[in-house]
Amino acid sequence: MKSLRHLLAAGALLALPTAVMAGPVFDQIKSSDSIICLVNTNSPGFSVPDSQGVYQGFNTDFCRMAAAAILGDASKADIRGIGFSDSMKTIVAQNAHMASRSITRTGTRDANPGMNFVATTFYDGQGFLVAKELGVSSAAELAGATVCAEEGSTTLLNIADWFSDRDIAYRVENIADKSARLQAFFTGKCDVLASDRTALNSDRLLAETPTAYKVLPEVISNEPLTLLAQPDPALEKALYWGFQVMLNAENLGITSENIDAIMADLPSQPKAVQRLLGTDSAAGEMAAQIGLPAEWSYNIIKQVGNYAEVYERHLGVDTTFGLERSQTANALSTDGGLMYPDPIR
Numbered sequence: 001m002k003s004l005r006h007l008l009a010a011g012a013l014l015a016l017p018t019a020v021m022a023g024p025v026f027d028q029i030k031s032s033d034s035i036i037c038l039v040n041t042n043s044p045g046f047s048v049p050d051s052q053g054v055y056q057g058f059n060t061d062f063c064r065m066a067a068a069a070i071l072g073d074a075s076k077a078d079i080r081g082i083g084f085s086d087s088m089k090t091i092v093a094q095n096a097h098m099a100s101r102s103i104t105r106t107g108t109r110d111a112n113p114g115m116n117f118v119a120t121t122f123y124d125g126q127g128f129l130v131a132k133e134l135g136v137s138s139a140a141e142l143a144g145a146t147v148c149a150e151e152g153s154t155t156l157l158n159i160a161d162w163f164s165d166r167d168i169a170y171r172v173e174n175i176a177d178k179s180a181r182l183q184a185f186f187t188g189k190c191d192v193l194a195s196d197r198t199a200l201n202s203d204r205l206l207a208e209t210p211t212a213y214k215v216l217p218e219v220i221s222n223e224p225l226t227l228l229a230q231p232d233p234a235l236e237k238a239l240y241w242g243f244q245v246m247l248n249a250e251n252l253g254i255t256s257e258n259i260d261a262i263m264a265d266l267p268s269q270p271k272a273v274q275r276l277l278g279t280d281s282a283a284g285e286m287a288a289q290i291g292l293p294a295e296w297s298y299n300i301i302k303q304v305g306n307y308a309e310v311y312e313r314h315l316g317v318d319t320t321f322g323l324e325r326s327q328t329a330n331a332l333s334t335d336g337g338l339m340y341p342d343p344i345r
Contacts, residue, residue, distance in 0.1 A: 022291055025232035029070055029097055030291070034078045037063030038090060038099040041081035042178065044205045045314050045321040046102060046198070055079040058314040062100040062121055062227060062243070065304045069242035070235075072293040074303040085152035085176050091115045091228055098229040098239065102196060104154050105226040117226045118236050119243040123329035123338055125219035126158045127197040129204060132214055134191060139218040143168050148190035151176035158221040159194050182206060196223050201321060237290050245283075245297045247341035248276055249306035251332060256305040259298065275345050282345045297344075307339065 029035045039047035039059050047057040055063075064074035082090060087103065090096045092114035102124070103109075105117040128139050128147075136142060139162075149155040151174045163170045173190050175181040185193040186207055193200060197215055204213045227243070229235050249255070252273055254262060259277075262269060266277060275282040279294040287294050304310065311330065315321045331337030 023232035023234040025094075025097060025230045026070070026234035026238070026291065029235070033071060034076050035063070035067050035070060035098065036078045036080060036096040037066065038080055038082045038087050038096050039063065039101050040178075041083065042206070043102070043199065044202045045319065046202060047079075047081065049081070055081060056314075058122070058310060059100040059102060061304050061310045061314070063098070065242050065246065065300050066098060066239055068299040068303045069245075069292055069296045070238050072295070072299050074299070083176065083178065084150055088112075088115060088228065091230055094230060096230075097235065098227060100227055102199065102225045103228050104196075104223045106154060113231065116229050116231045116236055118229050118239045120224040120226045120338075121243065122198065122225040124196040124198050124223040124225055126155060126194065126221040126223055127200055127219055128216045129185075129193040129195075129200040129213055130191065130216060131188075132212055136216070139216050139220070140166070140168070142170060142192060144170065145191040146171050146173060146189070147192045147194050148173045148175060148181050148185045149194045150174075150178070150181060153195075154221070154223070155194050162220045196225070198315075198321075198323075201323075205320060234290055238292060241286060241290075241342075241344070242296075242300055243307075244342045244344065245276065245300045246304070246307040246310070247332070247339055248272075248344055249301045250308045251334070251341045252276065254301055254306060255309055256302055259301050263298065272345075286344070 039055055042048055043057065045057055046059045047055050050056050060079055063077040063079045067077035068074040080096065087099050087101050091099055092112065105120065110117050130136055147159055147170055149159060149172055156172065156174065159172070173184055175184060182203060184190050193203060197219065200215050204210050207213055227239050229239055254273065262273065263277060266274060276297055278284060283297040284294055287296050293299065311325055312318065315323045317324055325331050327336045329338045331339060333340040
């Protein structure tokens with residue numbers, strides 16, 4: 001049993017006033033009225049420039065989520081394409097605020113004091129892409145194959161582990177530039193392209209004849225693709241909880257299409273909805289403490305959408321990607337996945 005003294009001390013701690021948790025990176029974003037976000041230069045479904053040169057895709061929408069949460073306007077995301085090997089260096093050099101670029105969170109990367117991993121937006125795994133004319137149906141048949149892989153990525157370590165564990169001989173073409181790597185694969189310099197399976201599906205779409213290629217069934221690694229940011233408590237909380245807003249909105253059935261009707265009748269909505277959207281409830285309290293606009297959660301959902309909207313818009317079954325989400329790791333936890341909405345209360 002706790003003593004009265006301990007209970008009183010705990011009560012005093014709960015009663016302490018809380019200050020806005022401003023940080024230098026967060027303050028710089030607000031003062032410049034723009035957030036610099038790095039994405040892949042050409043990854044169909046994830047980040048591709050449209051006819052106006054504006055990046056569109058699954059990953060780019062999390063850049064816009066950040067801008068909507070922090071600045072109140074999703075269009076204030078300054079989205080810049082960059083190669084993989086330069087993306088983390090750019091964050092550490094403080095030349096960008098965040099990256100939404102399918103970067104795998106690993107222990108050694110997360111230990112780097114110049115960058116912080118914040119929220120996993122997609123759970124992936126590494127695999128192999130081959131030309132159908134190669135005549136293989138399993139990675140176990142790749143003895144003696146030449147594998148194209150990306151310099152500086154986890155891919156090289158994963159394939160080394162996988163082939164070594166099975167005592168399968170192979171050779172690797174370590175090519176940093178994506179265009180050069182794809183050209184080497186599509187022209188037959190490499191027998192196999194190794195990368196995250198979603199990246200392989202994306203790269204396949206860049207082939208002259210996409211149907212001539214297939215992803216083999218083996219998944220050889222865990223790849224939690226995670227938002228990366230400069231270290232700053234306020235920025236990290238804004239990104240993490242901005243993503244949680246998207247998950248909670250999906251879980252509660254709130255979309256960019258129906259949110260205005262819900263807001264018009266907010267007092268009669270379930271308590272969880274009120275906490276998510278009410279400026280005088282949990283979301284409003286979080287905004288005051290982090291330093292976000294009072295309507296930050298509304299702005300995210302209205303301007304970007306919930307997680308399901310973003311997924312289906314860019315990767316879902318009605319897109320060229322055609323990825324079924326149900327019962328995969330990227331489904332909500334209520335549907336057998338790993339996307340678990342943290343409570344906003």
